[in-house]
Amino acid sequence: MRSILPSAQGPGRILRGMDRLEQAKSLDGVVGRLRDAVRALPLGSGRDILHGRWLGHPVHPVMVQVPVGTWFSAALLDLMPGQRRAASALIGAGLAAAAPAALAGWTDWAELQRRQMRVGLVHAAANLTGVGLYTGSLVARYRGRTALGKALGFAGLAAVGVGGAIGGHLAYRQASGANHAEAVPDLVGPGWHEVGEVADLPVGRPVRRHVADVAVLVVRETGNRVHVLAAECSHMGGPLSDGAVEDGCVTCPWHGSVFRLEDGWNVRGPATAPQPAFETRITGGRVEARLRGPASQHSAASSHEAV
Ligand code: FES
Numbered sequence: 001m002r003s004i005l006p007s008a009q010g011p012g013r014i015l016r017g018m019d020r021l022e023q024a025k026s027l028d029g030v031v032g033r034l035r036d037a038v039r040a041l042p043l044g045s046g047r048d049i050l051h052g053r054w055l056g057h058p059v060h061p062v063m064v065q066v067p068v069g070t071w072f073s074a075a076l077l078d079l080m081p082g083q084r085r086a087a088s089a090l091i092g093a094g095l096a097a098a099a100p101a102a103l104a105g106w107t108d109w110a111e112l113q114r115r116q117m118r119v120g121l122v123h124a125a126a127n128l129t130g131v132g133l134y135t136g137s138l139v140a141r142y143r144g145r146t147a148l149g150k151a152l153g154f155a156g157l158a159a160v161g162v163g164g165a166i167g168g169h170l171a172y173r174q175a176s177g178a179n180h181a182e183a184v185p186d187l188v189g190p191g192w193h194e195v196g197e198v199a200d201l202p203v204g205r206p207v208r209r210h211v212a213d214v215a216v217l218v219v220r221e222t223g224n225r226v227h228v229l230a231a232e233c234s235h236m237g238g239p240l241s242d243g244a245v246e247d248g249c250v251t252c253p254w255h256g257s258v259f260r261l262e263d264g265w266n267v268r269g270p271a272t273a274p275q276p277a278f279e280t281r282i283t284g285g286r287v288e289a290r291l292r293g294p295a296s297q298h299s300a301a302s303s304h305e306a307v
Contacts, residue, residue, distance in 0.1 A: 018169050021122060022115040031117045038110035050107040051269040058108055058177040058272060061167075063101035068160060070094035071134065075157050078150045088141045091134050091153060098131055108177065111255040111270040113236060116176045123170055126163030130156045179273035181234040188212045188276075188291045195280070195287040198224060206250060208241035211278065211289050217241045217250060218287070219261055227261035228278035228289040235271035263292065 011019070043050065052059030074090040077083035102124070109120040133156030141149035170176045193211045201207060201220035208231055209218045215231040217240045229250070231241045238254030249258045249267060257271035264277030278289035 018119070018166075018173070021119055022174070024118050027118045027121055028114065031114070031121055034106075034121070035110045035117065038106050041107075043107070047107055048269040050104040051111075052104075052272045053266060053269040056272055057179070058104075060101060060104040060108055061171065061177065063097070063104055064164075066097035067094035067101060068164065070097070071130075071153070071157055071160060074153060078153060084141065084146055087153070088138060088149075091138050091141075095131065095134055095138065098127075102127070102131075108270065111235070112176055116170060116174045119166060119170045119174060120176070123163050123166040126159050126166060130160035130163060132156075133159055177272075179234050180232060180237040181230050181273065181276050184214055184230045184276040185291060187214050190291075192281070192288040192290045195226075195228060195289050198226065198282050198285055198287050201226065201287070204245065206241050206243060206245050208239075211291075215241075216278070216289070217243075219245055219250070224282060226280045226282065226287050228280055228287075229259060229261065229264050230276040233257060233259075233271060234266070234273040234275050235269075240275070 048054070050059065052062075055062075070090040071094045074087040074094070077087040077090065105120075105124065109117060109124070112120060133152050137149045137152035137156060139149075140146075140152060171178075188211055195209050195211060195216070195218060198220065201218060203220050203222055206217050206219050209216050209228075211228065217227075217229045217231045219227045221227070229240060231239060233240050233252045233254065235252065235257050236254060238252045238257075240250050240252055240259070242253045243250045244253075245261070248262060249260050251258050252271070255270050256268070257266060258268035259265065259271070259275040260267055262277070264275035266272070266274045277292045279292055280287055280289050282288070
């Protein structure tokens with residue numbers, strides 16, 4: 001029998017299947033239409049709340065704890081005698097909690113890269129199947145068809161389990177909710193680093209330079225004030241040096257996150273993590289940069305929250 005697990009020869013069937021799913025261009029028509037529909041939802045500032053900007057990381061994985069927990073508990077109760085009403089109550093609670101969790105997930109999904117969206121679509125389809133099965137389970141229980149209700153509940157848990165596994169691939173292998181600028185403090189040594197001649201920097205236009213081995217976005221304002229941020233967006237690694245600079249902020253060209261130049265604060269999502277920012281000084285006509293500590297980033301952020 002062929003193994004689904006990775007072997008010494010290479011990836012097993014699960015990993016090969018996930019790789020094929022990432023490349024499944026046949027899903028792109030549906031992906032594009034759904035993405036446009038989710039982006040058109042009139043969520044206003046609620047969009048950033050659903051992304052988890054207030055929490056500093058995506059809120060969807062936190063919200064799914066409730067339906068998964070209640071449904072797993074209902075499955076345990078279904079294996080015990082006399083727990084029919086308690087199991088039904090847990091399934092109903094899980095269904096109610098699944099709706100906002102799904103909305104947060106769709107909001108994040110609409111700002112992913114194409115390969116991630118294909119995987120995310122199948123993740124959502126598996127979970128939607130689970131919701132349908134749990135809805136059927138609840139209806140069957142209220143009609144007194146307890147055995148059918150239990151069977152549908154177990155099937156729903158299996159579907160949600162598959163959805164969770166695919167979500168794990170999306171989150172960890174494809175890093176869909178990760179901070180893509182997290183490594184910057186480990187790559188930039190302490191102290192001041194040379195960026196280049198101030199005279200070589202255009203005024204008001206972002207350029208790409210390097211501090212140690214880290215690509216940075218450099219913006220020189222009139223009056224020789226120079227801002228330096230890590231160039232790869234914390235959301236998905238988009239090139240901030242290609243972004244638009246306006247009102248002291250840079251807008252990422254990929255999904256529109258807005259970062260304040262002064263301290264890297266993410267004033268608008270989908271990025272949930274701020275951008276690593278540098279203090280700057282000009283010495284002998286040359287710009288030098290030093291990575292800001294988290295404390296100085298936080299204090300600058302709290303004093304400028306309403307940009
Ligand atoms: S990469 Fe998505 S907003 Fe920058």
